[in-house]
Amino acid sequence: MQELEWCGLQLQADDAYARLGAYFSAPVRPRPLTGARWVVASEQAAALLDWPAQLLNQPQLLALVAGQSLFAGIEPLAMVYAGHQFGGYTPQLGDGRGQLLAQLRNRKGELWDLHLKGAGLTPFSRDGDGCAVLRSSIREFLASEHLAALGIPTSRALAVVDSDMPVRRELTETAATLLRLARSHVRFGHFEFFYYTRQYTQLHQLMDYVLEQHYPECQAADNPMQAMFAAISQRTAELLAGWQAYGFCHGVMNTDNMSIVGETLDYGPFAFLERYQPSYVCNSSDIGGRYAFNRQVEMAEWNLTALGQTFTGRVELDALRDTLTAFTPLQQALYEQRMRARLGLEGEQAGDQTLIERLLRILQTAELDYNGFFRQLSEADAIEQLLPLAGACVVPADLQQWLQDWWSRAMPAGRDGSQRQQAMQAVNPLYVLRNALIQETIEAARQQDYAPVQHLHQLMSSPFVAVAGCEHYAQPTAPERQGWPLSCSS
Ligand code: AMP
Ligand code: MG
DSSP, X not given: OEEEEETTEEEEEOOTTGGGOTTSEEEOOOOXXXXXXXXXXXXXXXXXXXXXXXXXXXXXXXXXXXXXXXXXXXXXXXXXXXXXXXXXXXXXXXXXXXXXXXXEEOTTOOEEEEEEETOOOOTTOTTSOSXXXXXXXXXXXXXXXXXXXXXXXXXXXXXXXXXXEEEESSSEEEEEEEEEEESOOOBHHHHHHHHXXXXXXXXXXXXXXXXXXXXXXXTTSSSHHHHHHHHHHHHHHHHHHHHHHHTEEOSOOOGGGOBTTOOBOOOOSOEEOSBXXXXXXXXXXXXXXXXXXXXXXXXHHHHHHHHXXXXXXXXXXXXXHHHHHHHHHHHHHHHHHHHHHHTTOOSOOXXXXXXXXXXXXXXXXXXXXXXXXXXXXXXXXXXGGTHHHHXXXXXXXXXXXXXXXXXXXXXXXXXXXXXXXXXXXXXXXXXXXXXXXXXXXHHHHHTTOOHHHXXXXXXXXSTTSOOTTOGGGGSOOOGGGSSOOBOSOO
Protein backbone atom coordinates (compact mmCIF):
# COMPACT_ATOMS: atom_id res chain seq x y z
CA MET A 1 0.00 0.00 0.00
CA GLN A 2 1.33 3.40 -0.94
CA GLU A 3 -0.16 6.75 -0.11
CA LEU A 4 0.21 9.47 -2.68
CA GLU A 5 -1.04 12.96 -3.20
CA TRP A 6 -2.56 13.70 -6.55
CA CYS A 7 -4.66 16.64 -7.62
CA GLY A 8 -5.32 17.63 -4.01
CA LEU A 9 -6.47 14.11 -3.06
CA GLN A 10 -4.85 11.50 -0.86
CA LEU A 11 -4.87 8.27 -2.88
CA GLN A 12 -4.25 4.77 -1.57
CA ALA A 13 -2.38 2.85 -4.24
CA ASP A 14 -2.02 -0.92 -3.96
CA ASP A 15 0.18 -2.46 -6.66
CA ALA A 16 -1.31 -5.90 -6.03
CA TYR A 17 -1.09 -7.03 -9.66
CA ALA A 18 2.41 -5.64 -10.20
CA ARG A 19 3.57 -7.60 -7.15
CA LEU A 20 2.78 -10.84 -8.98
CA GLY A 21 6.02 -10.19 -10.84
CA ALA A 22 7.49 -9.98 -14.29
CA TYR A 23 5.80 -13.08 -15.77
CA PHE A 24 2.43 -11.36 -15.64
CA SER A 25 2.97 -8.04 -17.38
CA ALA A 26 5.39 -5.74 -19.12
CA PRO A 27 6.31 -2.20 -18.08
CA VAL A 28 4.91 0.41 -20.47
CA ARG A 29 4.45 4.14 -20.88
CA PRO A 30 1.37 5.78 -22.44
CA ARG A 31 1.87 7.64 -25.69
CA PRO A 32 0.69 11.20 -25.01
CA LEU A 33 -2.16 12.49 -27.15
CA THR A 34 -1.62 15.79 -28.88
CA GLY A 35 -4.40 18.37 -29.03
CA ALA A 36 -6.17 16.57 -26.18
CA ARG A 37 -9.82 17.63 -25.63
CA TRP A 38 -12.37 16.52 -23.06
CA VAL A 39 -15.26 14.62 -24.59
CA VAL A 40 -17.26 13.34 -21.65
CA ALA A 41 -16.75 12.22 -18.05
CA SER A 42 -18.81 10.34 -15.48
CA GLU A 43 -19.37 11.70 -12.00
CA GLN A 44 -20.84 8.36 -10.92
CA ALA A 45 -17.70 6.53 -12.02
CA ALA A 46 -15.48 9.08 -10.27
CA ALA A 47 -17.50 8.57 -7.09
CA LEU A 48 -16.48 4.90 -7.06
CA LEU A 49 -12.97 6.17 -6.32
CA ASP A 50 -14.32 8.82 -3.92
CA TRP A 51 -13.22 11.45 -6.44
CA PRO A 52 -15.36 14.61 -6.29
CA ALA A 53 -17.27 15.87 -9.33
CA GLN A 54 -15.12 19.05 -9.42
CA LEU A 55 -12.13 16.89 -10.33
CA LEU A 56 -13.64 16.16 -13.72
CA ASN A 57 -12.67 19.50 -15.21
CA GLN A 58 -9.18 19.61 -13.71
CA PRO A 59 -6.22 19.83 -16.10
CA GLN A 60 -4.35 17.13 -14.10
CA LEU A 61 -7.10 14.63 -14.88
CA LEU A 62 -7.12 15.62 -18.55
CA ALA A 63 -3.36 15.12 -18.65
CA LEU A 64 -3.71 11.69 -17.02
CA VAL A 65 -6.41 10.50 -19.44
CA ALA A 66 -4.48 11.94 -22.38
CA GLY A 67 -1.46 9.86 -21.35
CA GLN A 68 0.57 13.00 -20.72
CA SER A 69 1.20 12.48 -17.04
CA LEU A 70 1.30 9.62 -14.58
CA PHE A 71 0.74 9.03 -10.88
CA ALA A 72 4.10 9.72 -9.24
CA GLY A 73 5.88 6.52 -8.30
CA ILE A 74 3.44 4.10 -10.01
CA GLU A 75 4.65 2.24 -13.07
CA PRO A 76 1.99 1.47 -15.73
CA LEU A 77 1.92 -2.08 -17.03
CA ALA A 78 0.44 -4.12 -19.86
CA MET A 79 -0.96 -7.51 -18.86
CA VAL A 80 -0.26 -10.70 -20.76
CA TYR A 81 -3.09 -13.10 -21.56
CA ALA A 82 -4.26 -15.47 -24.28
CA GLY A 83 -7.72 -16.57 -25.35
CA HIS A 84 -10.08 -18.58 -27.47
CA GLN A 85 -11.22 -16.25 -30.23
CA PHE A 86 -14.29 -17.46 -32.17
CA GLY A 87 -13.50 -20.97 -30.94
CA GLY A 88 -9.82 -21.09 -31.96
CA TYR A 89 -6.99 -20.71 -29.49
CA THR A 90 -4.64 -17.71 -29.81
CA PRO A 91 -1.63 -18.47 -27.61
CA GLN A 92 -0.68 -14.91 -26.88
CA LEU A 93 -2.74 -11.74 -26.73
CA GLY A 94 -2.36 -9.24 -23.91
CA ASP A 95 -3.05 -5.54 -23.53
CA GLY A 96 -2.22 -4.39 -27.04
CA ARG A 97 -3.44 -0.86 -26.53
CA GLY A 98 -4.49 -0.65 -22.90
CA GLN A 99 -2.31 0.04 -19.90
CA LEU A 100 -3.00 -0.49 -16.22
CA LEU A 101 -2.09 2.94 -14.84
CA ALA A 102 -2.70 2.10 -11.19
CA GLN A 103 -4.72 0.08 -8.73
CA LEU A 104 -6.36 2.24 -6.08
CA ARG A 105 -8.32 1.42 -2.97
CA ASN A 106 -11.31 3.59 -2.16
CA ARG A 107 -12.45 4.45 1.36
CA LYS A 108 -14.41 1.20 1.55
CA GLY A 109 -11.18 -0.67 0.83
CA GLU A 110 -12.37 -1.79 -2.61
CA LEU A 111 -9.61 -2.30 -5.16
CA TRP A 112 -10.16 -0.54 -8.49
CA ASP A 113 -8.05 -0.89 -11.64
CA LEU A 114 -7.49 2.33 -13.60
CA HIS A 115 -6.91 1.20 -17.15
CA LEU A 116 -6.17 3.57 -20.00
CA LYS A 117 -7.52 2.20 -23.28
CA GLY A 118 -5.95 3.55 -26.46
CA ALA A 119 -2.71 4.36 -24.61
CA GLY A 120 -0.32 3.39 -27.42
CA LEU A 121 1.90 0.48 -28.35
CA THR A 122 2.82 -2.25 -25.87
CA PRO A 123 4.83 -5.47 -26.27
CA PHE A 124 1.46 -7.16 -26.96
CA SER A 125 0.29 -4.90 -29.78
CA ARG A 126 1.08 -7.52 -32.47
CA ASP A 127 0.30 -5.75 -35.75
CA GLY A 128 -2.06 -3.21 -34.16
CA ASP A 129 -1.28 0.49 -33.78
CA GLY A 130 -2.03 0.72 -30.05
CA CYS A 131 -4.78 3.26 -30.68
CA ALA A 132 -8.48 3.46 -29.95
CA VAL A 133 -10.61 5.71 -32.11
CA LEU A 134 -13.08 8.30 -30.86
CA ARG A 135 -16.08 6.31 -32.15
CA SER A 136 -15.33 3.17 -30.16
CA SER A 137 -14.28 5.10 -27.05
CA ILE A 138 -17.60 6.94 -27.04
CA ARG A 139 -19.45 3.66 -27.56
CA GLU A 140 -17.69 1.97 -24.65
CA PHE A 141 -18.13 5.00 -22.39
CA LEU A 142 -21.87 5.26 -22.96
CA ALA A 143 -22.49 1.53 -22.76
CA SER A 144 -20.52 1.06 -19.54
CA GLU A 145 -22.43 3.78 -17.77
CA HIS A 146 -25.77 2.64 -19.19
CA LEU A 147 -25.36 -1.01 -18.23
CA ALA A 148 -24.31 0.06 -14.76
CA ALA A 149 -27.52 2.10 -14.50
CA LEU A 150 -29.52 -0.94 -15.61
CA GLY A 151 -27.94 -2.95 -12.80
CA ILE A 152 -25.92 -5.18 -15.13
CA PRO A 153 -22.38 -5.90 -13.89
CA THR A 154 -19.87 -3.98 -15.98
CA SER A 155 -16.53 -2.26 -16.07
CA ARG A 156 -17.02 1.50 -15.74
CA ALA A 157 -15.87 4.49 -17.76
CA LEU A 158 -14.51 7.60 -16.12
CA ALA A 159 -13.70 9.79 -19.10
CA VAL A 160 -12.98 10.02 -22.80
CA VAL A 161 -10.47 12.38 -24.36
CA ASP A 162 -10.25 13.15 -28.09
CA SER A 163 -7.17 14.36 -29.96
CA ASP A 164 -6.00 15.73 -33.27
CA MET A 165 -4.01 12.57 -34.05
CA PRO A 166 -5.24 10.75 -37.16
CA VAL A 167 -5.81 6.98 -37.01
CA ARG A 168 -6.55 4.78 -40.02
CA ARG A 169 -9.50 2.41 -39.82
CA GLU A 170 -12.03 1.99 -42.68
CA LEU A 171 -11.97 5.80 -42.61
CA THR A 172 -9.43 8.12 -41.04
CA GLU A 173 -10.61 8.91 -37.52
CA THR A 174 -9.06 10.58 -34.48
CA ALA A 175 -7.23 8.82 -31.67
CA ALA A 176 -8.97 8.92 -28.32
CA THR A 177 -8.44 7.42 -24.90
CA LEU A 178 -10.87 6.03 -22.38
CA LEU A 179 -10.10 5.78 -18.69
CA ARG A 180 -11.75 2.54 -17.66
CA LEU A 181 -12.37 1.39 -14.11
CA ALA A 182 -12.92 -2.24 -13.20
CA ARG A 183 -12.70 -4.32 -10.07
CA SER A 184 -10.38 -6.53 -12.12
CA HIS A 185 -8.95 -6.73 -15.60
CA VAL A 186 -8.11 -10.41 -15.17
CA ARG A 187 -9.78 -12.37 -17.94
CA PHE A 188 -10.45 -16.08 -18.46
CA GLY A 189 -7.65 -15.77 -21.02
CA HIS A 190 -5.10 -14.92 -18.31
CA PHE A 191 -5.57 -18.41 -16.86
CA GLU A 192 -5.37 -19.98 -20.31
CA PHE A 193 -2.06 -18.23 -21.05
CA PHE A 194 -0.31 -19.74 -18.04
CA TYR A 195 -2.01 -23.13 -18.42
CA TYR A 196 -1.14 -23.65 -22.09
CA THR A 197 2.41 -22.39 -21.66
CA ARG A 198 2.69 -24.89 -18.76
CA GLN A 199 3.73 -22.16 -16.34
CA TYR A 200 1.92 -23.90 -13.51
CA THR A 201 3.67 -21.98 -10.73
CA GLN A 202 2.43 -18.73 -12.24
CA LEU A 203 -1.00 -20.21 -12.91
CA HIS A 204 -1.35 -21.07 -9.24
CA GLN A 205 -0.02 -17.69 -8.23
CA LEU A 206 -2.70 -16.06 -10.41
CA MET A 207 -5.40 -18.28 -8.92
CA ASP A 208 -4.30 -17.34 -5.42
CA TYR A 209 -4.30 -13.66 -6.37
CA VAL A 210 -7.86 -13.81 -7.73
CA LEU A 211 -8.99 -15.79 -4.69
CA GLU A 212 -7.50 -13.32 -2.26
CA GLN A 213 -8.54 -10.14 -4.06
CA HIS A 214 -11.90 -11.07 -5.55
CA TYR A 215 -13.27 -14.20 -3.92
CA PRO A 216 -12.11 -14.00 -0.29
CA GLU A 217 -15.39 -15.64 0.81
CA CYS A 218 -14.17 -18.87 -0.86
CA GLN A 219 -11.01 -19.06 1.24
CA ALA A 220 -12.76 -20.91 4.05
CA ALA A 221 -14.14 -23.67 1.79
CA ASP A 222 -12.73 -27.24 1.90
CA ASN A 223 -11.35 -26.67 -1.58
CA PRO A 224 -11.13 -22.89 -2.08
CA MET A 225 -10.35 -23.26 -5.80
CA GLN A 226 -13.41 -25.42 -6.34
CA ALA A 227 -15.51 -22.84 -4.50
CA MET A 228 -13.93 -20.05 -6.54
CA PHE A 229 -14.72 -21.77 -9.85
CA ALA A 230 -18.32 -22.15 -8.70
CA ALA A 231 -18.41 -18.48 -7.67
CA ILE A 232 -17.00 -17.35 -11.04
CA SER A 233 -19.68 -19.45 -12.70
CA GLN A 234 -22.34 -17.88 -10.47
CA ARG A 235 -21.22 -14.34 -11.32
CA THR A 236 -21.11 -15.22 -15.02
CA ALA A 237 -24.67 -16.55 -14.73
CA GLU A 238 -25.77 -13.27 -13.12
CA LEU A 239 -24.10 -11.35 -15.93
CA LEU A 240 -25.81 -13.41 -18.61
CA ALA A 241 -29.16 -13.06 -16.83
CA GLY A 242 -28.77 -9.29 -17.10
CA TRP A 243 -27.75 -9.37 -20.77
CA GLN A 244 -30.57 -11.70 -21.81
CA ALA A 245 -33.26 -9.89 -19.83
CA TYR A 246 -32.39 -6.51 -21.38
CA GLY A 247 -31.64 -7.72 -24.90
CA PHE A 248 -27.95 -6.85 -24.74
CA CYS A 249 -25.74 -8.49 -27.36
CA HIS A 250 -22.03 -8.35 -26.48
CA GLY A 251 -20.82 -9.37 -29.91
CA VAL A 252 -17.35 -10.77 -29.13
CA MET A 253 -17.57 -13.23 -26.26
CA ASN A 254 -14.06 -14.59 -26.70
CA THR A 255 -12.42 -15.90 -23.53
CA ASP A 256 -10.06 -12.91 -23.54
CA ASN A 257 -13.11 -10.66 -23.20
CA MET A 258 -14.60 -12.58 -20.26
CA SER A 259 -13.92 -10.95 -16.90
CA ILE A 260 -12.97 -13.21 -14.02
CA VAL A 261 -15.27 -11.15 -11.80
CA GLY A 262 -18.24 -11.51 -14.15
CA GLU A 263 -18.46 -7.96 -15.45
CA THR A 264 -19.23 -6.89 -19.00
CA LEU A 265 -15.78 -6.16 -20.44
CA ASP A 266 -14.35 -4.95 -23.76
CA TYR A 267 -17.28 -3.35 -25.50
CA GLY A 268 -16.94 -3.69 -29.26
CA PRO A 269 -19.75 -4.18 -31.78
CA PHE A 270 -22.41 -4.51 -29.06
CA ALA A 271 -26.11 -3.79 -29.60
CA PHE A 272 -29.38 -3.77 -27.73
CA LEU A 273 -32.11 -5.69 -29.52
CA GLU A 274 -34.58 -3.40 -31.21
CA ARG A 275 -37.38 -5.78 -32.22
CA TYR A 276 -37.21 -9.14 -30.48
CA GLN A 277 -35.05 -11.13 -32.90
CA PRO A 278 -33.52 -13.95 -30.87
CA SER A 279 -30.97 -14.99 -33.50
CA TYR A 280 -29.71 -11.43 -33.98
CA VAL A 281 -25.95 -11.14 -34.65
CA CYS A 282 -24.67 -7.63 -33.98
CA ASN A 283 -21.12 -8.14 -35.22
CA SER A 284 -20.86 -8.12 -39.01
CA SER A 285 -17.52 -9.99 -38.73
CA ASP A 286 -19.25 -12.92 -36.93
CA ILE A 287 -20.18 -14.78 -40.09
CA GLY A 288 -21.24 -18.02 -38.39
CA GLY A 289 -23.34 -16.25 -35.77
CA ARG A 290 -21.32 -17.79 -32.95
CA TYR A 291 -22.25 -14.92 -30.65
CA ALA A 292 -25.87 -14.48 -31.74
CA PHE A 293 -28.10 -13.13 -28.96
CA ASN A 294 -29.72 -16.51 -28.35
CA ARG A 295 -26.35 -18.30 -28.17
CA GLN A 296 -24.80 -16.08 -25.51
CA VAL A 297 -25.65 -18.38 -22.59
CA GLU A 298 -24.30 -21.42 -24.41
CA MET A 299 -21.14 -19.48 -25.30
CA ALA A 300 -20.69 -18.37 -21.70
CA GLU A 301 -20.84 -22.03 -20.68
CA TRP A 302 -18.34 -22.84 -23.45
CA ASN A 303 -16.02 -20.16 -22.04
CA LEU A 304 -16.44 -21.47 -18.49
CA THR A 305 -15.51 -24.93 -19.79
CA ALA A 306 -12.34 -23.45 -21.28
CA LEU A 307 -11.60 -21.78 -17.96
CA GLY A 308 -12.41 -24.98 -16.05
CA GLN A 309 -9.70 -26.79 -18.02
CA THR A 310 -7.13 -24.51 -16.38
CA PHE A 311 -8.42 -25.50 -12.92
CA THR A 312 -7.89 -29.24 -13.50
CA GLY A 313 -4.65 -29.28 -11.50
CA ARG A 314 -6.42 -28.04 -8.38
CA VAL A 315 -10.02 -29.19 -8.65
CA GLU A 316 -11.43 -32.70 -9.28
CA LEU A 317 -12.93 -33.14 -12.74
CA ASP A 318 -16.27 -34.23 -11.31
CA ALA A 319 -16.56 -31.05 -9.27
CA LEU A 320 -15.76 -28.91 -12.30
CA ARG A 321 -18.34 -30.83 -14.33
CA ASP A 322 -20.97 -30.36 -11.62
CA THR A 323 -20.42 -26.61 -11.68
CA LEU A 324 -20.65 -26.52 -15.47
CA THR A 325 -23.81 -28.64 -15.46
CA ALA A 326 -25.40 -26.28 -12.95
CA PHE A 327 -24.56 -23.16 -14.98
CA THR A 328 -27.43 -23.07 -17.48
CA PRO A 329 -30.22 -23.87 -14.97
CA LEU A 330 -28.73 -21.27 -12.62
CA GLN A 331 -28.62 -18.66 -15.38
CA GLN A 332 -32.20 -19.54 -16.34
CA ALA A 333 -33.41 -19.08 -12.76
CA LEU A 334 -31.64 -15.71 -12.47
CA TYR A 335 -33.00 -14.66 -15.85
CA GLU A 336 -36.55 -15.52 -14.83
CA GLN A 337 -36.07 -13.52 -11.65
CA ARG A 338 -35.12 -10.48 -13.73
CA MET A 339 -37.97 -11.04 -16.16
CA ARG A 340 -40.50 -11.38 -13.35
CA ALA A 341 -39.31 -8.02 -12.06
CA ARG A 342 -39.61 -6.51 -15.54
CA LEU A 343 -43.16 -7.83 -15.76
CA GLY A 344 -44.06 -6.57 -12.30
CA LEU A 345 -44.83 -10.07 -10.99
CA GLU A 346 -44.66 -10.47 -7.25
CA GLY A 347 -43.32 -13.71 -5.83
CA GLU A 348 -42.81 -16.80 -7.94
CA GLN A 349 -45.58 -18.89 -9.46
CA ALA A 350 -45.66 -22.08 -11.49
CA GLY A 351 -46.96 -20.45 -14.67
CA ASP A 352 -44.39 -17.63 -14.79
CA GLN A 353 -41.94 -19.37 -17.09
CA THR A 354 -44.70 -20.13 -19.61
CA LEU A 355 -45.96 -16.55 -19.41
CA ILE A 356 -42.46 -15.28 -20.26
CA GLU A 357 -41.97 -17.78 -23.08
CA ARG A 358 -45.35 -16.96 -24.61
CA LEU A 359 -44.52 -13.25 -24.53
CA LEU A 360 -41.19 -13.77 -26.26
CA ARG A 361 -42.85 -15.79 -29.04
CA ILE A 362 -45.45 -13.07 -29.53
CA LEU A 363 -42.89 -10.26 -29.54
CA GLN A 364 -40.86 -12.16 -32.13
CA THR A 365 -43.82 -12.78 -34.44
CA ALA A 366 -45.29 -9.34 -33.95
CA GLU A 367 -41.92 -7.63 -34.45
CA LEU A 368 -42.57 -5.32 -31.51
CA ASP A 369 -39.84 -3.22 -29.93
CA TYR A 370 -38.38 -5.38 -27.16
CA ASN A 371 -37.50 -2.92 -24.39
CA GLY A 372 -40.22 -0.46 -25.35
CA PHE A 373 -42.89 -3.10 -24.78
CA PHE A 374 -42.00 -3.54 -21.10
CA ARG A 375 -42.05 0.19 -20.54
CA GLN A 376 -45.51 0.36 -22.14
CA LEU A 377 -46.70 -2.33 -19.74
CA SER A 378 -45.31 -0.33 -16.84
CA GLU A 379 -47.04 2.87 -17.89
CA ALA A 380 -50.57 1.46 -18.27
CA ASP A 381 -52.79 1.82 -15.25
CA ALA A 382 -55.62 -0.21 -16.77
CA ILE A 383 -55.56 -3.14 -19.15
CA GLU A 384 -57.85 -1.28 -21.57
CA GLN A 385 -54.96 1.06 -22.33
CA LEU A 386 -52.91 -1.87 -23.59
CA LEU A 387 -55.48 -3.67 -25.70
CA PRO A 388 -54.97 -1.37 -28.74
CA LEU A 389 -51.41 -2.74 -28.88
CA ALA A 390 -52.91 -6.13 -29.62
CA GLY A 391 -55.26 -4.75 -32.24
CA ALA A 392 -52.33 -3.27 -34.16
CA CYS A 393 -50.17 -6.39 -34.17
CA VAL A 394 -50.13 -9.41 -36.50
CA VAL A 395 -51.22 -11.88 -33.79
CA PRO A 396 -53.98 -9.82 -32.12
CA ALA A 397 -55.73 -12.73 -30.41
CA ASP A 398 -52.50 -14.13 -28.93
CA LEU A 399 -51.38 -10.77 -27.61
CA GLN A 400 -54.79 -9.92 -26.25
CA GLN A 401 -54.96 -13.24 -24.41
CA TRP A 402 -51.43 -12.76 -23.13
CA LEU A 403 -52.19 -9.25 -21.88
CA GLN A 404 -55.23 -10.53 -20.00
CA ASP A 405 -53.23 -13.38 -18.45
CA TRP A 406 -50.41 -11.02 -17.54
CA TRP A 407 -52.80 -8.52 -15.99
CA SER A 408 -54.45 -11.11 -13.78
CA ARG A 409 -51.04 -12.41 -12.66
CA ALA A 410 -49.51 -8.92 -12.11
CA MET A 411 -52.61 -7.36 -10.55
CA PRO A 412 -54.09 -9.85 -8.07
CA ALA A 413 -57.03 -8.53 -6.03
CA GLY A 414 -55.83 -6.00 -3.50
CA ARG A 415 -52.58 -5.03 -5.23
CA ASP A 416 -51.97 -1.33 -5.48
CA GLY A 417 -51.68 -0.40 -9.16
CA SER A 418 -49.37 2.54 -8.63
CA GLN A 419 -47.04 0.38 -6.55
CA ARG A 420 -46.84 -2.06 -9.50
CA GLN A 421 -46.16 0.79 -11.91
CA GLN A 422 -43.42 2.20 -9.72
CA ALA A 423 -41.76 -1.17 -9.25
CA MET A 424 -41.87 -1.82 -13.00
CA GLN A 425 -40.61 1.62 -13.94
CA ALA A 426 -37.61 1.17 -11.68
CA VAL A 427 -36.44 -1.75 -13.82
CA ASN A 428 -37.81 -0.92 -17.28
CA PRO A 429 -35.81 1.87 -18.92
CA LEU A 430 -37.55 4.60 -20.85
CA TYR A 431 -34.25 5.35 -22.59
CA VAL A 432 -32.31 2.48 -24.12
CA LEU A 433 -28.84 2.93 -25.58
CA ARG A 434 -29.74 2.14 -29.16
CA ASN A 435 -26.91 2.19 -31.68
CA ALA A 436 -28.61 4.81 -33.85
CA LEU A 437 -28.63 7.21 -30.88
CA ILE A 438 -24.95 6.64 -30.24
CA GLN A 439 -24.21 7.16 -33.90
CA GLU A 440 -25.83 10.62 -33.85
CA THR A 441 -23.51 11.69 -31.03
CA ILE A 442 -20.46 10.24 -32.77
CA GLU A 443 -21.21 12.24 -35.89
CA ALA A 444 -21.40 15.44 -33.83
CA ALA A 445 -18.24 14.53 -31.88
CA ARG A 446 -16.37 14.12 -35.17
CA GLN A 447 -17.10 17.81 -35.71
CA GLN A 448 -15.78 18.47 -32.18
CA ASP A 449 -19.29 19.01 -30.85
CA TYR A 450 -19.31 16.93 -27.69
CA ALA A 451 -22.55 18.30 -26.21
CA PRO A 452 -24.71 15.51 -27.75
CA VAL A 453 -22.60 12.71 -26.25
CA GLN A 454 -22.68 14.44 -22.86
CA HIS A 455 -26.43 14.80 -23.09
CA LEU A 456 -26.93 11.16 -24.12
CA HIS A 457 -24.71 10.11 -21.22
CA GLN A 458 -26.94 12.02 -18.80
CA LEU A 459 -30.08 10.33 -20.09
CA MET A 460 -28.56 6.87 -20.30
CA SER A 461 -27.09 6.96 -16.83
CA SER A 462 -30.55 7.67 -15.43
CA PRO A 463 -32.62 5.74 -17.97
CA PHE A 464 -35.76 5.18 -15.91
CA VAL A 465 -36.61 8.83 -15.38
CA ALA A 466 -38.45 10.82 -18.07
CA VAL A 467 -36.84 14.14 -19.00
CA ALA A 468 -39.04 16.80 -20.59
CA GLY A 469 -38.19 17.49 -24.21
CA CYS A 470 -36.35 14.18 -24.68
CA GLU A 471 -39.17 12.18 -26.28
CA HIS A 472 -36.99 11.49 -29.33
CA TYR A 473 -34.63 9.41 -27.20
CA ALA A 474 -37.43 7.17 -25.98
CA GLN A 475 -38.60 6.21 -29.46
CA PRO A 476 -37.87 2.87 -31.12
CA THR A 477 -35.26 3.19 -33.85
CA ALA A 478 -36.72 3.86 -37.30
CA PRO A 479 -36.71 0.58 -39.29
CA GLU A 480 -34.23 1.90 -41.88
CA ARG A 481 -31.74 2.74 -39.09
CA GLN A 482 -31.99 -0.61 -37.29
CA GLY A 483 -29.25 -3.22 -37.56
CA TRP A 484 -26.47 -0.66 -37.97
CA PRO A 485 -23.48 -2.66 -39.33
CA LEU A 486 -20.80 -2.95 -36.67
CA SER A 487 -17.49 -4.76 -36.99
CA CYS A 488 -14.62 -5.42 -34.60
CA SER A 489 -12.80 -2.37 -36.02
CA SER A 490 -12.21 0.01 -33.16
P1 AMP B 1 -10.50 -6.88 -28.79
O1 AMP B 1 -11.11 -7.56 -29.98
O2 AMP B 1 -10.63 -5.39 -28.79
O3 AMP B 1 -10.94 -7.49 -27.50
O4 AMP B 1 -8.91 -7.12 -28.90
C1 AMP B 1 -8.29 -8.37 -29.08
C2 AMP B 1 -6.81 -8.21 -28.91
O5 AMP B 1 -6.28 -7.32 -29.88
C3 AMP B 1 -6.37 -7.66 -27.56
O6 AMP B 1 -5.14 -8.25 -27.23
C4 AMP B 1 -6.22 -6.18 -27.85
O7 AMP B 1 -5.33 -5.54 -26.95
C5 AMP B 1 -5.64 -6.21 -29.25
N1 AMP B 1 -5.95 -5.00 -30.01
C6 AMP B 1 -7.14 -4.58 -30.47
N2 AMP B 1 -7.02 -3.43 -31.15
C7 AMP B 1 -5.72 -3.10 -31.12
C8 AMP B 1 -4.93 -2.03 -31.65
N3 AMP B 1 -5.49 -1.04 -32.36
N4 AMP B 1 -3.62 -2.01 -31.40
C9 AMP B 1 -3.03 -3.00 -30.69
N5 AMP B 1 -3.69 -4.05 -30.19
C10 AMP B 1 -5.01 -4.10 -30.39
MG1 MG C 1 -10.51 -7.67 -25.81
